[in-house]
Amino acid sequence: MKLTIKLFATFRQGRFDIAEREFAPGTTVGQIVDQLDLPREKLGILMVNSRHVQLERVMAEGETLAIFPLVGGG
Amino acid sequence: MRDFLQNNACGDLLGNEAQQQFAMKFELSAAAAEGEILTLGFLPARYQRNRKMLSLPQQLKLHQSCVAVAGCGGLGGYVIEELARLGVGKIIALDPDIFEAHNLNRQLLATSDQLGKPKAEAAAQRVALVNPAVELIAIQAALETNNGPQLLKTAHLVVDAVDSVAARLEIGSLCRQQNLPLVHGAIAGWYGQVTTVLPGDRTLETLYRHWQGGKGIEAELGNPAFTPALVASLQVAEAVKILLATGDLLQNRVLTLDLLRMSVETIDLIN
Numbered sequence: 001m002k003l004t005i006k007l008f009a010t011f012r013q014g015r016f017d018i019a020e021r022e023f024a025p026g027t028t029v030g031q032i033v034d035q036l037d038l039p040r041e042k043l044g045i046l047m048v049n050s051r052h053v054q055l056e057r058v059m060a061e062g063e064t065l066a067i068f069p070l071v072g073g074g
Numbered sequence: 075m076r077d078f079l080q081n082n083a084c085g086d087l088l089g090n091e092a093q094q095q096f097a098m099k100f101e102l103s104a105a106a107a108e109g110e111i112l113t114l115g116f117l118p119a120r121y122q123r124n125r126k127m128l129s130l131p132q133q134l135k136l137h138q139s140c141v142a143v144a145g146c147g148g149l150g151g152y153v154i155e156e157l158a159r160l161g162v163g164k165i166i167a168l169d170p171d172i173f174e175a176h177n178l179n180r181q182l183l184a185t186s187d188q189l190g191k192p193k194a195e196a197a198a199q200r201v202a203l204v205n206p207a208v209e210l211i212a213i214q215a216a217l218e219t220n221n222g223p224q225l226l227k228t229a230h231l232v233v234d235a236v237d238s239v240a241a242r243l244e245i246g247s248l249c250r251q252q253n254l255p256l257v258h259g260a261i262a263g264w265y266g267q268v269t270t271v272l273p274g275d276r277t278l279e280t281l282y283r284h285w286q287g288g289k290g291i292e293a294e295l296g297n298p299a300f301t302p303a304l305v306a307s308l309q310v311a312e313a314v315k316i317l318l319a320t321g322d323l324l325q326n327r328v329l330t331l332d333l334l335r336m337s338v339e340t341i342d343l344i345n
Contacts (some may be wrong), residue, residue, distance in 0.1 A: 006166040008332060009265045010291045042291065045328060046265075051342045052280060052328075065341075068330060070285060071262040073292030074149045074237035074302070 001026050001061040003032075008068045011038055028067060030055035037066075044070040075100060079116045086130075089119045093119060093207075105163060108207035113340035114198045120205070121161055133161060137207075139317045140164035140228045144217040144245055145235035146193035147171070148248055148297055149259050151200075152306035153233050153313075158201045158208045160314065166229060167197040168213045180299045222248040231310055231316050234258040237292075239285045246271060246278035255316050257330050259309040264296030264334040265303040269343075270323045280343050281328060301333060 006018045015036060023032065029046055033055065046053050047066040059065060076100060080090040088111055111118060112134040117125060121133055121181050130138070143150050146169035157165055159188035171193050177184035183196040194212035201210040215221060217232070222245075228231065232249050234242055234256055242258065248273065249256040256271040258278060269278040308329065315321040326344045331337075 008330075009262070012295065040284055041286040041288075044281065044290070045330065045341055047339075047341050050340075051344075054283075065148065069262075069268050070239070070282065070290035071260045071265055072237070072239040072282075072285075072290035073261045073291065073297050074144050074147055074235050074259070 001027070001059070003027075003062070004064040005032065005036070006064060006066040007036075008066065009071075010038075011067055011069050023059065025061075026053065027059050029053055029057045029059065030070055032059070032065060033067065038067060042070050044068040075110060076114055076210075079111065079114055083116050086116050087119050087122055088116045093118050104206040105209050108137055108161070109134075110208075117249035118161075118207070124160070128300065128318075132320075135165040135318055136161050136314070139146040139230050141317075142166040142168065142217065142229040142232045142233060142311060143197075143235055144168050144241075145237065146183060146197045147177065147235065147237060148180050148261065148272065148302035149235035149306045149309065150193075150233070151184070151197070151302050153235055153310055154197050154201065154210075155182055156310040157313070158210070158308065160204045160310070161205065161210065161258065162313075162317070164209045164211070164228065165197075165201065166211045166213065166225060167194050168215060168217045169193040169197075169226070170214060170216045174333055175241070180297055180302050210242060217245055217248070219244055219248055223252060226252050226254060229254060231257065231266050231313060233313060234260075235306070235309070239282050239290065240269045240287075243278055243285075246276075250274070250276075257309045257316070259305040261297050261301045261305050262290055262291070263297065264301065264332060265291070265295075266301050266331040266333075267328050268305055268308045268324060270316070270325075270326040272325050275326065277326065277328075277343055301331075304331065304333070 045068040253273045257327040
């Protein structure tokens with residue numbers, strides 16, 4: 001299935017801003033995070049269709065996943 | 075009192091000097107005088123540019139409000155400044171730290187003469203200069219589970235302006251226990267986020283679900299001058315809406331800012 005992945009802030013470095021990629025049906029958000037070599041402990045918001053989702057969320061054909069890093073400064 | 079105000083006001087606007095004379099004549103503190111003036115239907119002249127968006131009863135409501143600001147650094151300095159200029163009557167400013175040279179690039183309260191001095195005390199000095207009618211309680215300590223219930227007794231809401239995820243989660247849990255709204259803001263380099271947590275919500279637990287200790291990306295990016303000013307302003311807008319029970323809040327939504335690309339997203343946190 002074809003998915004659009006959007007990365008934010010430091011997650012773009014050495015990767016991409018936005019990319020359309022092919023994934024196996026049933027792929028979860030967590031599997032995509034791991035494939036992109038994103039450190040799980042630095043994950044902030046995970047967004048599909050303007051909503052925050054869990055790592056276990058199964059993606060569907062044509063969806064867009066946006067991945068934000070954890071922001072904690074003041 | 076009403077006679078004095080009628081004789082010295084211009085319409086319903088009371089000039090700064092007349093406000094001070096009113097306090098002296100009736101032996102009131104600056105804060106108490108402001109309360110009387112607003113209650114009697116007069117507006118201190120300093121608030122005249124507020125009045126097209128805040129009614130006199132709303133200005134009085136702000137005067138009667140108490141906001142606790144956890145952290146007097148990058149976010150907290152601007153939050154306190156704006157709350158004081160708005161006329162929020164009581165601000166509890168908490169920070170255990172002193173100013174260091176690396177604060178000078180962005181923290182409003184950090185000035186060369188304040189290096190080595192407590193941040194909370196600097197907040198008190200600043201607010202005394204900006205708006206003497208605002209009572210600022212300076213606490214040189216972090217807001218924590220053990221001191222929170224006592225310190226927050228008179229607070230109507232808490233602003234999260236701290237710099238660690240552990241402290242944010244502790245404040246989130248404290249506010250839930252104390253049934254207080256919490257306005258969260260966090261920054262890292264060009265990026266920032268704001269959300270409002272109402273009692274019962276578990277928004278911070280959702281946002282920081284993957285956190286396993288340590289800092290976020292601010293550890294690698296640092297923070298410039300403009301990101302804290304912007305995120306703090308958004309937090310104050312949320313705080314004012316909570317105090318006045320008006321507008322739409324960022325409840326169960328997080329607003330994220332990317333100032334490098336100038337993109338703003340609002341993300342629903344409820345599935």
